Amino acid sequence: MLRALKLMVTGRVADERSVNLQRQGRIGFYVQMDGQEAAQVGCGLALEPEDWVVPAYRELGVALARGVPLQTLFDQFYANSNDENKGRQMPTHYGYRAYRYVTASSPVGTQIIHAVGLGMAARYKGEKSVTVPFFGDGATSSSDFHAGLNFAGVYNAPVVFFCQNNGWAISLPREKQTRSKTLAGKAEAYGIRGVQVDGNDFAAVYRVVQEARERAVSGEGPTLVEALTYRMGSHSTSDDPTRYRSTAEVASWKQKDPIERLARDLIARGWITEDQFEALQEAARAEVQAAIQTAEQTPPTSPDTLFTDVFKSNPSYVEEQRAELSELVREGVVKP
DSSP, X not given: OHHHHHHHHHHHHHHHHHHHHHHTTSSSOOOOOTTOHHHHHHHHHTSOTTSEEEOOSOOHHHXXXXXXXXXXXXXXXXXXXXXXXTTOSOTTOOOBGGGTBOOOOSSTTHHHHHHHHHHHHHHHHTOOOOEEEEEEGGGGGSHHHHHHHHHHHHTTOOBEEEEEEOSEETTEEGGGTOOOSOXXXXXXXXXXXXXXXXXXXXXXXXXXXXXXXXXXXXXXXXXXXXXXXXXXXOSSTTOOGGGTSOHHHHHHHHTTOHHHHHHHHHHHHTSSOHHHHHHHHHHHXXXXXXXXXXXXXXXXXXXXXXXXXXXXXXXXXXXXXXXXXXXXXXXXXXXX
């Protein structure tokens, strides 16, 4: 729980700073997770290293829980020369094989069927691992959601479907999304287990995901977890949430802040003090600032990387293009 609090605080600070960086023109785009830290960290910490994570585009907390270094994430936001994705993905659309964290993509719901394929492959190979796709309430209206759950149910795939129901699919509210009483209830149509959990309660999320994982690896089938939470910020830095939701609604959810909730619990248990909580926040701010400074001081990605990772051995015409680009860079026609 102490580890979870640190990860949640670090994620919140990184979130706040990244929005400011985008507004200042220092990074191009950002998708916040503000308010969804307990759901993401709770799920992430309940998994094992051999498990696969298939994110949407808001899962910073999951990445941190999986062990992805903060510096690695900020290098991707800046698309500098240390970016393992070599500047080929949108900011916050990262992926890292070493952490079994599949690259995110923007289309809603497509990652669900990819995750089911991974889960089916793991089952065929006899691996004791699970795959966890992350998605929002809006994705439950996508065709890929229905196809994914159906295939997972038929083939008994070891998949934990993790829906972060934050109440809004950009500007569309939950009540206009579906007439289902719960999103977890949709699992019944596909013959799989559905569970609804308080997504702002770290311990509850951790326990539910841990149980779902144990069921999956023991051959009892997939589970759909609906974590009830709230997106306190915007959908992305291209969105203005004040146009479609009230300040009163946001204020009511701020009273349920998952970080404050976990911190109060740990203080009540005597595991940390108020001063230690403040020190933890200060340490997170310093860590994030150091990662930003390093990312900004790192040179940009070389244009030469355009010609890597496509062919095992480049054809002659690709090498000719590579040489031509290098000459244009030397002449200053193309800026690195």
